[in-house]
Amino acid sequence: MEFSTFLQHLANGISLGSLYALVAIGYTMVYGTLRLINFAHGDIFMMTTYFAFYGVTTFMLPWYLSFVLAIILTMALGVVLEAGAYRPLRDAPKISIMISAIGASFLLENLATVLFGGRPKAFPTVKALTDSIQIGSVSIQKLTFAIPIVTLVFLFGLLFLIHRTKTGMAMRAVAKDYETAGIMGVNVNQTISKTFAIGSMLAAVGALMWGLKFPQIVPLMGIMPGLKAFIAAVIGGIGNIKGAMIGGFILGIGEIMIVAFAPSLSGYRDAFAFIFLIVILLFKPTGLTGEKIAEKV
Amino acid sequence: MKKKASVLVSALLVGALIVTGCGTKTATPTATTGSNASGDVIKIGVFEPMTGANAAGGALEVDGIKLANKLYPEVNGKKVELVLVDNKSDKVEAASAASRLVEKEKVSAIIGSWGSSLSMAAGDIVKKAQVPAVAASATNPLVTKNNDFYFRVCFIDPFQGKVMANYAFNNLKAKKVAIVQEVSNDYSIGLAKFFTDSFKQLTGDNDAIVGVANYNTGDQDFSAQLTNLKAKNPDVIFAPGNFTESSLIIKQARQLGIKAPFIGGDTWEVPEFIEVGKEAVEGATFSTFFTSEKPITPESEKFLAEFRKANPGVEPAAVTALGYDAYITILDAIKRANSADPVKIKEQLAKTKDFPGAAGMITLDENGDAVKDAVIKQVKNGKFAFMDIIKAK
Numbered sequence: 001m002e003f004s005t006f007l008q009h010l011a012n013g014i015s016l017g018s019l020y021a022l023v024a025i026g027y028t029m030v031y032g033t034l035r036l037i038n039f040a041h042g043d044i045f046m047m048t049t050y051f052a053f054y055g056v057t058t059f060m061l062p063w064y065l066s067f068v069l070a071i072i073l074t075m076a077l078g079v080v081l082e083a084g085a086y087r088p089l090r091d092a093p094k095i096s097i098m099i100s101a102i103g104a105s106f107l108l109e110n111l112a113t114v115l116f117g118g119r120p121k122a123f124p125t126v127k128a129l130t131d132s133i134q135i136g137s138v139s140i141q142k143l144t145f146a147i148p149i150v151t152l153v154f155l156f157g158l159l160f161l162i163h164r165t166k167t168g169m170a171m172r173a174v175a176k177d178y179e180t181a182g183i184m185g186v187n188v189n190q191t192i193s194k195t196f197a198i199g200s201m202l203a204a205v206g207a208l209m210w211g212l213k214f215p216q217i218v219p220l221m222g223i224m225p226g227l228k229a230f231i232a233a234v235i236g237g238i239g240n241i242k243g244a245m246i247g248g249f250i251l252g253i254g255e256i257m258i259v260a261f262a263p264s265l266s267g268y269r270d271a272f273a274f275i276f277l278i279v280i281l282l283f284k285p286t287g288l289t290g291e292k293i294a295e296k297v
Numbered sequence: 298m299k300k301k302a303s304v305l306v307s308a309l310l311v312g313a314l315i316v317t318g319c320g321t322k323t324a325t326p327t328a329t330t331g332s333n334a335s336g337d338v339i340k341i342g343v344f345e346p347m348t349g350a351n352a353a354g355g356a357l358e359v360d361g362i363k364l365a366n367k368l369y370p371e372v373n374g375k376k377v378e379l380v381l382v383d384n385k386s387d388k389v390e391a392a393s394a395a396s397r398l399v400e401k402e403k404v405s406a407i408i409g410s411w412g413s414s415l416s417m418a419a420g421d422i423v424k425k426a427q428v429p430a431v432a433a434s435a436t437n438p439l440v441t442k443n444n445d446f447y448f449r450v451c452f453i454d455p456f457q458g459k460v461m462a463n464y465a466f467n468n469l470k471a472k473k474v475a476i477v478q479e480v481s482n483d484y485s486i487g488l489a490k491f492f493t494d495s496f497k498q499l500t501g502d503n504d505a506i507v508g509v510a511n512y513n514t515g516d517q518d519f520s521a522q523l524t525n526l527k528a529k530n531p532d533v534i535f536a537p538g539n540f541t542e543s544s545l546i547i548k549q550a551r552q553l554g555i556k557a558p559f560i561g562g563d564t565w566e567v568p569e570f571i572e573v574g575k576e577a578v579e580g581a582t583f584s585t586f587f588t589s590e591k592p593i594t595p596e597s598e599k600f601l602a603e604f605r606k607a608n609p610g611v612e613p614a615a616v617t618a619l620g621y622d623a624y625i626t627i628l629d630a631i632k633r634a635n636s637a638d639p640v641k642i643k644e645q646l647a648k649t650k651d652f653p654g655a656a657g658m659i660t661l662d663e664n665g666d667a668v669k670d671a672v673i674k675q676v677k678n679g680k681f682a683f684m685d686i687i688k689a690k
Contacts, residue, residue: 005528008553012520118348119356120541122572132552139554214517214545216573220349224515259521266522267480267511 001260004137009260010253015144017252019209022151023229024236024244025158026202032239033175033195035094039101040081042226043108044200048074048207049123049217050116056124063126071204078200079193087189090178112219120218123211130212147209154202155245161198162241171195224270231277237287246288251276339372339637341627342380342398344409344419349386350514350541353567354411354616358433361613361620361655362408364603369624372631384410386514388418395419399426405637406431406630406646408623411616413437413484420444429643431627433619434563434586437487441665448646448665450622450654451586452689454484454562458491460584460671460687461560465533466499469558475508475531477522477546479538482514488537488562507531512542519546520553527555537562544574551577558582566614571679582675587615587656588683591672596625600655615656615672622654 023045030038051073055066085104089097132141162168170191173181182188210225211217229244232251236243251273259266280287343362346355359381366379380402384391391410398404399422407423407430410416416435423430423446432440432449436457441447465471474496479485489509497505508529510522523546526534534550534557536543547559559578563585571578589612592598600621604613629652630645631637652659659667673685 002528005524008524008527009521012518012524016518016520113348118346118352120353120569120573122569122575125575130552132554134554139552141552215548216517216541216545216569218350218352218541221517224517255518256521260525263508263510263522263525267513269516269521270513 008138011140013253013256017249018148018151020232020252021245021248023206024232024248026199027229028233028244030199040104042222043105045203045207046222048204049211074204075197075200078196082196120216123215123217237289240289243289337375338378339375340378340404342404342407344382344384344394346386347383351386351412353569357614358411358616358620361617362624365621365624372628391415391418395422399428406627416440428639431623433623434616437483450667452669454488455491457584459495462492462495471532473507473531475526475534477510477536480511485538523550534559540567540570544570548577578676584671585615587618588672590683593657594653596653597655618656
């Protein structure tokens, strides 16, 4: 393989990996606080793209306004979902809440199919971001630079929020033991709502980037990114935000490289992700970042 | 520590459940028209993808079937009722949709499905139940092969593959071609193979295919496959597959700086292909069944007039005309059989000869396949433009 081809693959891998990372951070954050694998995360992700789509096409908003609105609506959706589907079950066995999450996921998928139809729609493109630039013989979409930057900004923003603010302290307390935290004066419901709002915001930003990169939206589009983000989170050590980021990059770059070096296996790249997940669970069930789960948000 | 691991494992299992769960939901009819079943109603089942990766194609085909049903609502003095079932673009769903039509709805004949894989999934079911099925646009030879109960009103892929190989060789002067195929799609694999055979024969060069890239239904990122192909520097890229993935493939190829023209098959003729691909799919060329610019039979003109009346400002897609044809072909067979008995209808279907359809004359050969001309179209200024008609020999 020529060096320039390898560089192109690397650029592709970083671009895909940072997208996975962005979605995985939101996934892992909700898990860190609630010990809940929010299976509806991918479907919340899908709803964002439709909000943005209708903002631009039906309401004729400029794309940035529509995107901001889509993020706000998605955060509201996340909070409503938590209040409706998870809060009533907070003291129930873990499996009930997980089933409820699956139910929420199916509800969103089918609701979207009824509301928006099964036919794919074209996500609005933003020329300033989707154009490619040429560096030597390597062709890179401007998004490829934008996504890792956005991911890093959110990573550091989130780490700051969790470790340096009062809200973050409340989140860590709730993660540790929400009953005791409640007795100590932490507003548990509010803190969990905030966690969901932020988790959904990360899903929303990831979804907008995803929509720009792969401009075709369908009601079931959230399933694969949701699973990939889940795998990335587990690889990194679920509950650990830096771990989710690392996991996302490993998964994205790994997927691209598998195709690059074994082109005949390119039809099976999703299988690669799942095999990787199984291997990690077998040999290092807590993920790459720690002996134990390093920190709970 | 152990507990956490077990939580993760159970989460994984539940995750797997979601993935497989999507594929095995039972089929539910999305719409039924007309009255309940009784002696004076003939039921025709329609199983098409209304959701999932092929939804746009399925919807276009159903448009044609419904239009035909509106124009010809009766046969032998009985009302024809369409029973529409969504097969969700999924092979398992397609099989259960077909079972439902023959077992529960007791239909006399079946139309569908868009997508050769989905039609093939129903093959054994209609054969066992002895209910004839007519595919509108499924082009893989295996759909009707060794199955007396499956017919189709379109041409098959060996012909289509040859047409596109000729186009690449003669019109585009290509010597080296790369192929991008959808490995889980029988249509895509079949067409890629027939193209490869024809193209090697034309060039006399066994290495004329410089690269083959694989992907799966539902994939969205093709950058790695395309980067590999770029290094091979092909003259033309042949990429038969769903419009869903194909438009993203072409878009990503352009972003990676691949300049080679893209050619493909009939599945590309869906408005979404252009809506998603935008300027990237300009110049994409494919073979298809029909063009509204060249009405072939009086039935074509009737179809076009009615379609335009119902959809002002829209031109019908080829699969819409074929959906229409599948319906009127079945109706013609029912008329000749003078019965709603599936086996009698099947016998008459097999004898269909010189029957004028919207997309040309229909004569079914010994396999139940229609022999028809191919139309070449290209995306020009954001529209599908007619280029050429290739005669079937």
